[in-house]
Amino acid sequence: MASLLNSSVVLFLLILAAHCDIGDIVLEQRPQSLESQDTDCGCQGLKREIAVDVSDENKLEHQDDTNIYSKTANESPHATEPDVRTKLVLLQGGWFMMGTDDPGIPQDGEGPQRRVKLDPFYIEEHEVTNQQFQRFANQTGYITEAERFGDSFVFEGLLSEEVKSTLSHAVAAAPWWSPVKGADWKHPEGPDSTIEHRMNHPVLHVSWADAQAYCHWAKRRLPTEAEWELACRGGLQDRLYPWGNKLMPKGQHYANLWQGDFPNHNTAEDGYANTSPVKSFPANGFGLYDMVGNAWEWTADWWSVHHTIEDRYNPKGPESGTDRVKKGGSYMCHKSYCYRYRCAARSQNTPDSSASNLGFRCVSDADP
Numbered sequence: 001m002a003s004l005l006n007s008s009v010v011l012f013l014l015i016l017a018a019h020c021d022i023g024d025i026v027l028e029q030r031p032q033s034l035e036s037q038d039t040d041c042g043c044q045g046l047k048r049e050i051a052v053d054v055s056d057e058n059k060l061e062h063q064d065d066t067n068i069y070s071k072t073a074n075e076s077p078h079a080t081e082p083d084v085r086t087k088l089v090l091l092q093g094g095w096f097m098m099g100t101d102d103p104g105i106p107q108d109g110e111g112p113q114r115r116v117k118l119d120p121f122y123i124e125e126h127e128v129t130n131q132q133f134q135r136f137a138n139q140t141g142y143i144t145e146a147e148r149f150g151d152s153f154v155f156e157g158l159l160s161e162e163v164k165s166t167l168s169h170a171v172a173a174a175p176w177w178s179p180v181k182g183a184d185w186k187h188p189e190g191p192d193s194t195i196e197h198r199m200n201h202p203v204l205h206v207s208w209a210d211a212q213a214y215c216h217w218a219k220r221r222l223p224t225e226a227e228w229e230l231a232c233r234g235g236l237q238d239r240l241y242p243w244g245n246k247l248m249p250k251g252q253h254y255a256n257l258w259q260g261d262f263p264n265h266n267t268a269e270d271g272y273a274n275t276s277p278v279k280s281f282p283a284n285g286f287g288l289y290d291m292v293g294n295a296w297e298w299t300a301d302w303w304s305v306h307h308t309i310e311d312r313y314n315p316k317g318p319e320s321g322t323d324r325v326k327k328g329g330s331y332m333c334h335k336s337y338c339y340r341y342r343c344a345a346r347s348q349n350t351p352d353s354s355a356s357n358l359g360f361r362c363v364s365d366a367d368p
């Protein structure tokens with residue numbers, strides 16, 4: 001594993017687990033086939049283990065980098081260039097019911113259903129795209145964590161035979177995930193891949209800090225989980241999906257998910273075996289696209305599965321934690337393995353994780 005920043009004091013190992021609550025991590029020799037071994041997509045097990053703790057100095061340095069990049073960008077002479085930031089949609093906030101009392105995956109802390117009130121906020125109508133992230137990176141010189149680490153997790157079904165032949169390890173309980181050297185946002189399936197023809201697809205392989213840095217540059221921020229979930233629900237109450245309770249109204253696909261047998265056969269009946277261009281599927285009642293499916297989306301909150309049933313006002317999640325909450329599921333989600341393409345569904349990753357199905361969108365408190 002490549003070093004990050006002060007390499008003399010930092011050693012990173014990938015740890016591999018079926019569930020974060022199991023936590024027994026094993027690097028496993030690659031199996032000959034991708035037989036199903038678990039009842040989960042395994043993507044929350046994609047962790048970078050810090051064998052020697054990253055020093056606060058390093059963390060601070062990274063944070064400072066983010067601020068410097070953003071400050072530079074804000075003062076750059078590019079202000080007259082077209083604004084490539086995503087269009088914002090104003091949501092009025094108010095009371096809504098967060099979570100569910102009928103959880104699809106109870107251990108994820110989908111329940112209990114509770115009353116939450118939010119102030120009005122603006123949210124980007126679609127996931128941040130490669131084009132937008134490229135503008136950010138070009139203007140600021142920002143280097144993502146996957147680029148610093150030198151690798152990122154990629155779903156094996158998307159890898160070329162050449163890259164596959166270089167792999168030696170997989171995630172023990174989710175062997176369809178592999179750490180791939182040279183995989184990053186510009187090379188989503190490893191060094192021999194490109195985003196050249198996918199500039200309007202969601203950016204992938206971004207860590208939580210990368211997402212936060214982009215939003216800061218765009219003078220926006222990551223949504224809280226509550227904000228994201230209110231946005232997902234599109235004004236509907238007690239519904240599974242952004243558009244209602246039926247997965248395919250009138251036989252139509254409403255999100256980029258997985259059809260077929262996970263993880264061996266994706267029929268791509270919805271038109272996409274990988275990510276899709278943003279806005280390829282219908283918007284929800286708020287005019288927001290791909291709230292479920294396409295790419296998972298980071299939120300600002302730390303992860304916990306315990307929630308108060310008392311009314312909450314602008315909740316921001318726990319004060320601290322080890323993982324951050326992600327929402328919405330991805331193009332890899334199938335009901336048999338990752339029934340998380342629901343508004344109440346949730347999952348988590350360590351903040352330094354990055355993968356070929358994880359992106360983000362930003363929110364704002366004010367009209368830009």
Ligand SMILES: [Ca+2]
Binds near residue numbers: 270274
């Ligand atoms: Ca699909």
Ligand SMILES: [Ca+2]
Binds near residue numbers: 290292293294328329
């Ligand atoms: Ca999404």
